[in-house]
Amino acid sequence: MLRLGWRDADPASPAGADWTITWTLEPEGRGTRLFLTHEGFDPGNEMQRRARSIMDGGWRHLMTGSLAAVL
Template identity: 40%
Template sequence: MTWRLEAEGDGTRVHLEHQGFDLSSPMGKMAYKGMGNGWPAILARMDAALAQRLVITNIQGAR
């Protein structure tokens, strides 16, 4: 998996690329499908964790 961050407006866009699946094999297809189904949940948890961190940082900076 490779990732990169790119500034976008007031935020940051995360680009992820998960590669190396052998789609000619049943196991490779199953892994590809499983990873594809899992990424949305992982990204949602990352988003929530980063949003919480941003709130904590903003509160601490307001003191």
């Protein structure tokens, strides 16, 4: 497991980011499955909802395309 977290440098920022990303490896059959969890989004914060939507597409692209090419 690898876990990274970060917060906005400015606590008064309207984005108010306080996020954690966790990558976890688990055995599956004869291989390994990679799980990615990006947590800490405030559903009541419009900027965070937008950020989540944008990052969701980026994570999907990374996990289904770019990562597979590297591996």
